[in-house]
Amino acid sequence: MSFLDKYEMVCGVETHVEMATKTKIFCGCSTEFGGEQNTHVCPVCLGLPGVLPVLNKEVVNLAIKAGLALNCDIAEFSKFDRKNYFYPDLTKNYQTSQYDLPICKNGWLDVMVNGTMKRIGITRAHMEEDAGKLVHSGDTITTSNSSGVDYNRTGVPLLEIVSEPDMRSIDDVLAYLEELVQIMDYAGISDCKLEQGSVRFDINVSLRLKGTETFGTRTETKNLNSFSSVRRCLEYETERQADALDEGLEIIQETRTWDEGRGMTLSLRSKEEAHDYRYFPEPDLMPLVIDRDWVERIRATMPELPTAKRERLQALGLSAYDAGVITASKDMAFFFDQAMATCDDAKLLANWVMGDLSALLKTNGRTFADSPVSPAQLASLVMLIKKGDISGKIAKSVIEEIYSTGKDPETIVKEKGLAQISDAGELEKIIDGILAANEKSVADYKAGKEAALGFFVGQVMKATKGQANPGMVNKLLKEKLAQ
Numbered sequence: 001m002s003f004l005d006k007y008e009m010v011c012g013v014e015t016h017v018e019m020a021t022k023t024k025i026f027c028g029c030s031t032e033f034g035g036e037q038n039t040h041v042c043p044v045c046l047g048l049p050g051v052l053p054v055l056n057k058e059v060v061n062l063a064i065k066a067g068l069a070l071n072c073d074i075a076e077f078s079k080f081d082r083k084n085y086f087y088p089d090l091t092k093n094y095q096t097s098q099y100d101l102p103i104c105k106n107g108w109l110d111v112m113v114n115g116t117m118k119r120i121g122i123t124r125a126h127m128e129e130d131a132g133k134l135v136h137s138g139d140t141i142t143t144s145n146s147s148g149v150d151y152n153r154t155g156v157p158l159l160e161i162v163s164e165p166d167m168r169s170i171d172d173v174l175a176y177l178e179e180l181v182q183i184m185d186y187a188g189i190s191d192c193k194l195e196q197g198s199v200r201f202d203i204n205v206s207l208r209l210k211g212t213e214t215f216g217t218r219t220e221t222k223n224l225n226s227f228s229s230v231r232r233c234l235e236y237e238t239e240r241q242a243d244a245l246d247e248g249l250e251i252i253q254e255t256r257t258w259d260e261g262r263g264m265t266l267s268l269r270s271k272e273e274a275h276d277y278r279y280f281p282e283p284d285l286m287p288l289v290i291d292r293d294w295v296e297r298i299r300a301t302m303p304e305l306p307t308a309k310r311e312r313l314q315a316l317g318l319s320a321y322d323a324g325v326i327t328a329s330k331d332m333a334f335f336f337d338q339a340m341a342t343c344d345d346a347k348l349l350a351n352w353v354m355g356d357l358s359a360l361l362k363t364n365g366r367t368f369a370d371s372p373v374s375p376a377q378l379a380s381l382v383m384l385i386k387k388g389d390i391s392g393k394i395a396k397s398v399i400e401e402i403y404s405t406g407k408d409p410e411t412i413v414k415e416k417g418l419a420q421i422s423d424a425g426e427l428e429k430i431i432d433g434i435l436a437a438n439e440k441s442v443a444d445y446k447a448g449k450e451a452a453l454g455f456f457v458g459q460v461m462k463a464t465k466g467q468a469n470p471g472m473v474n475k476l477l478k479e480k481l482a483q
């Protein structure tokens with residue numbers, strides 16, 4: 001019996017998304033990832049005395065866009081606050097964030113969990129600055145004995161998206177996070193490079209006895225940056241809490257850290273409450289007033305989001321599964337749409353996008369964004385198959401040729417003489433020769449041994465190097481053998 005037969009998990013997630021602006025939220029420093037340590041810095045983001053922040057308008061544009069994508073209300077009046085704390089990686093000792101008047105509130109996301117649509121509430125999304133990065137000497141934060149600070153990331157704009165505690169299973173959480181990241185990617189809010197820390201998750205989780213309503217005491221595990229870590233962390237943390245509850249122990253509300261190497265969560269500090277931060281309005285920044293025209297101008301620039309794209313692809317004839325696979329990657333979906341412009345068979349095209357081309361790119365360490373086979377080239381290849389000019393088997397060698405030479409499929413087919421033989425007269429001549437040379441098999445077939453037909457088809461394919469139109473070969477063979 002699993003502990004999940006006895007307890008139900010309750011989970012909410014705070015997602016930190018680094019926004020895709022060129023410069024930081026309150027100064028003109030570059031937001032580019034990496035770079036030599038402490039080179040993307042200035043007096044403002046280093047928090048030197050006497051400096052004044054200036055809000056980057058592009059950050060507000062992206063926050064509004066994200067809010068619209070997450071079905072939020074965009075506040076007409078919002079403001080920044082100081083969140084006071086000792087931050088070794090944020091020298092001002094406060095973080096400029098938003099407290100009681102965030103820019104986005106009351107949104108939701110519909111996510112598909114094991115075939116059922118589930119709505120997850122979004123409490124709020126607010127803008128804030130990122131902190132720098134502590135570089136620890138040891139393998140992990142808990143075993144390190146010295147640390148340095150890189151301030152390049154200090155002041156990079158963040159959107160913190162807080163969900164309602166609406167998730168009840170690990171599948172719910174992963175479906176929500178995958179959908180959220182996809183939307184942030186499609187809407188251009190963030191580059192969503194999880195491996196570079198552009199998106200980080202704080203997981204709040206508690207357990208309660210099944211059938212009860214009251215929430216249990218929760219823990220918060222900070223700074224997870226991959227879906228697999230979230231899964232493992234939740235598996236570990238829920239089991240740890242279940243064991244403690246079974247033993248009659250109290251769960252302590254605290255902040256924990258995920259130790260990837262050991263596959264466990266560890267206590268970091270007791271959980272702070274909002275009053276511990278002594279929030280107060282940021283006196284150096286004006287309150288933010290967003291008129292409705294501004295919101296509408298941004299709404300008009302909204303790209304097609306994943307849900308709408310999946311629905312459109314299904315209307316073209318793709319299965320829900322195929323539509324899901326193609327939209328899971330923004331680059332693949334973009335490639336597919338471009339190819340569809342000159343192709344009239346969505347299903348066949350989807351098979352080639354998800355199958356042979358994906359495999360070819362993967363083998364060569366490329367992506368759809370830098371595919372040597374262009375969308376137009378793949379579309380022509382698919383049309384050649386559809387028209388019967390080449391067989392699917394020949395097409396497999398043609399796509400490799402396009403990949404390595406960049407030539408168009410028509411050119412390759414012509415140069416290499418790969419066109420399918422659909423000329424009945426030509427095929428009949430070949431078939432007559434084969435039947436004449438295999439009298440015994442002809443006799444077997446006529447005596448009722450139908451498997452002999454496969455042998456003849458094979459012989460014709462061999463004689464034509466796979467270029468004979470298989471449908472015609474079958475038809476002609478049957479006609480000849482019936483004579």
Ligand SMILES: [Zn+2]
Pocket residue numbers: 024027028029040041042043044045046155
């Ligand atoms: Zn700066």
